[in-house]
Structures are given as C-alpha cells and as structure tokens.
Amino acid sequence: MNHLEVYLLVGAVLFVLGLFAVITRKNAIAVLMGVELILNAANINFVAFSRFSSTSLDGHIFAIFVIIMAAAEAAVALAIVLNIYNNLKTVNVDEASSLRG
Amino acid sequence: MGLLLIIGYVMNTSQWNTVTSAPPAETVNTIGELLLTRWLLPFEVASILLLAALVGAAMLARRSRGGEEA
Numbered sequence: 825m826n827h828l829e830v831y832l833l834v835g836a837v838l839f840v841l842g843l844f845a846v847i848t849r850k851n852a853i854a855v856l857m858g859v860e861l862i863l864n865a866a867n868i869n870f871v872a873f874s875r876f877s878s879t880s881l882d883g884h885i886f887a888i889f890v891i892i893m894a895a896a897e898a899a900v901a902l903a904i905v906l907n908i909y910n911n912l913k914t915v916n917v918d919e920a921s922s923l924r925g
Numbered sequence: 926m927g928l929l930l931i932i933g934y935v936m937n938t939s940q941w942n943t944v945t946s947a948p949p950a951e952t953v954n955t956i957g958e959l960l961l962t963r964w965l966l967p968f969e970v971a972s973i974l975l976l977a978a979l980v981g982a983a984m985l986a987r988r989s990r991g992g993e994e995a
Contacts, residue, residue: 828941836932843928876943884956885964892971896978903985 831872838865852905852915856898863894 838861845858867887874883908920949955960968 828943829936832936833933836929836936840926840929840932875948877941879944879946881949881952881955881959884952885959888956888960889967889971892975896974899978899982900985903982906986 828872828876831868831876835865835868835872838862838868850916850918852908852917852920855917856901856905859901860894860898863890866890 842858842861842865845861846855849855849858867890870883870887870890872883874881874886905915909915912920912922914920
C-alpha cells in the first residue's frame with residue numbers, strides 16, 4: 825500500500841467527485857464544496873509526488889500555500905454568495921444569471 | 926466516470942520515475958525552517974493575501990446587510 829499509484833488514485837477519485845459536484849450541483853455552496861474537493865485532490869498529488877519522486881519537501885510547502893489560497897477563496901466566495909442571496913433571494917447558480925448593476 | 930477511467934488508465938500505463946528513499950523522520954521542523962528561509966517571500970505574500978481576503982470579505986458582507994447607501 826506504499827506506492828505512488830495508490831495516492832494518485834485517491835487524488836483522481838477526489839478530483840472527479842469535485843468536478844461532478846461543480847458541474848451538477850445547483851446550490852452555490854455545494855459548488856464551492858466541489859471546488860474545495862478539487863483543491864484537496866491537487867494537494868494529495870503534490871505531497872505524493874514530492875514524497876515519491878524527490879527528496880525535498882517542496883511539494884509539502886506548495887500544499888500549504890494551496891491551503892492558504894483555498895482559505896482566502898472560501899472567504900471571498902462565501903461573502904459573494906451572501907451578497908447574491910441578499911440581492912436575488914436565491915443561491916441557485918442557474919437563477920443567479922442577471923448582470924444588472 | 927469516464928474521466929476517472931481515463932485518469933486511471935494514464936496513471937497505470939505511465940512510468941513514474943520514483944526514487945525509493947526512507948521517509949524522513951520528522952518533517953515539521955524542516956518545513957518550518959524552509960518557510961522562514963527559502964520560501965519567506967511567498968509566505969509574506971500569502972499573509973498579505975489572507976489579510977486582503979479578510980478585509981474584502983468583511984466589506985462585501987457588511988455593505989449588503991447595512992444601509993443601502995453604498
């Protein structure tokens with residue numbers, strides 16, 4: 825169980841589930857959760873490649889920066905969703921399509 | 926599902942050049958040292974990014990709930 829392919833498989837499953845959530849969900853919060861799944865799949869790939877194909881820890885550092893970026897993205901995106909709900913009374917991404925200022 | 930099959934096929938048929946090395950005994954010490962020496966500038970940029978995201982999110986969330994003047 826200590827092969828690179830095992831970790832890559834977990835990352836691929838997470839990525840496909842996240843992409844599925846981003847594509848099919850109508851709730852904006854669920855779409856954001858799918859984005860987080862995709863970012864975590866990328867993190868698993870970073871750490872796995874860093875562990876199995878080099879001796880440095882650069883993949884770990886980069887995973888930490890991806891986590892930081894995910895935190896900032898979640899904060900801004902949740903504020904935007906809050907604004908959308910206040911203005912349009914919906915969090916459905918299909919209904920929130922008007923761009924009137 | 927199809928995408929997962931494609932990823933799995935590529936994953937299994939490609940040759941990864943892996944090195945077999947023993948896992949390091951402890952990585953937290955090394956990561957902390959790297960963050961404050963070699964990756965110091967990205968670390969600071971990330972702190973600025975977090976601060977900007979915090980301020981931006983607070984402004985976005987406050988303006989809508991308060992008065993309608995802005």
